[in-house]
Amino acid sequence: MLRENATDLLAFVAVAREGSFTRAAARLGMSQSALSHAMRALEERMGVKLLNRTTRSVAATEAGERLLRSIAPRFEEIENELVAAVESRDRPVGTIRITATDYAIDTVIWPRLSKMLPAYPDIKVELVVDYGLADIVADRFDIGVRWGDQVAKDMIAVRIGPDARLAIVGSPEYLEKHPAPKHPKDLVNHNCIRLRLPTLGGIYAWELTKGSRKIQVRVDGQFTFNGAYQMLNAAIDGVGLAFIPEDLAQPHVAAGRLRWALPDWYPTFPGLHIFYPSRREYSKALSIVVEALRSSPGLM
Secondary structure: OHHHHHHHHHHHHHHHHHOOHHHHHHHHOOOHHHHHHHHHHHHHHHOOOOEEEOOOOEEEOHHHHHHHHHHHHHHHHHHHHHHHHHHOOOOOOEEEEEEEOHHHHHHHHHHHHHHHHHHOOOEEEEEEEOOOOOOOOOOOOOEEEEEHHHOOOOEEEEEOOOOEEEEEEEOHHHHHHOOOOOOHHHHHHOOEEEEEEOOOOEEOOEEEEEOOEEEEEOOOOOOEEOOHHHHHHHHHOOOOEEEEEHHHHHHHHHOOOOEEEOHHHOOEEOOEEEEEEOOOOOOHHHHHHHHHHHOOHHHO
């Protein structure tokens, strides 16, 4: 009975946290039907309803929330102790979950981790692309990667990249048909490629600066994306003007596929930082990944 309850309680924690049988089943490596059956069996044995189910989502009941608050920390303690026991062999092991934008993953995270990981075959890394400023504690990520001004004050933050500029670019074909803007206000006459921010559900307003002058422009256009590389490709294809990291556009400008627009108005943002909670025990695997990400000769 104890073993059966422990297995089903672990599954309950996954369902309650994910808010979805589908996502929880994928994380647990079991079928959705088997997971649903296990939850009903657990509720029958306990004699209390733990989950409210709808056709689109699942959420813990009041009794389920109490149970989750009680057992989840205990399971995490057991998991940490198991990891510590394994690591006592002096061989780092574990899965490190990282949330970051695709730009951060491609330009910084992957180039550094790909060099480190072959030396540590028991360390696994899960990279999740996200522009929504995920709560890394609630969503159970070990590390987040964001611009420096996006990191919460209660987190440990380590710079992993220099300050960065955002630039406005368009293809030669587009700019031949549409006169290049001379002032930010001229952007209202252009087909701008927009970025949707998942956290707020809104469209990102272009933040432009020139000396001490700062201006936000709410641009419009036919296409909206939620990733930098899609905006880059759309600009190359001549759809309109894109507002993307300067270093991402630079090779395409050099190759003649893109041109700069309003270069005097490019804003500078604090560089990429890794961040993680300040109050927790850190595994050897996490420490190794953090060191790999912060290893940059230009930042030491």
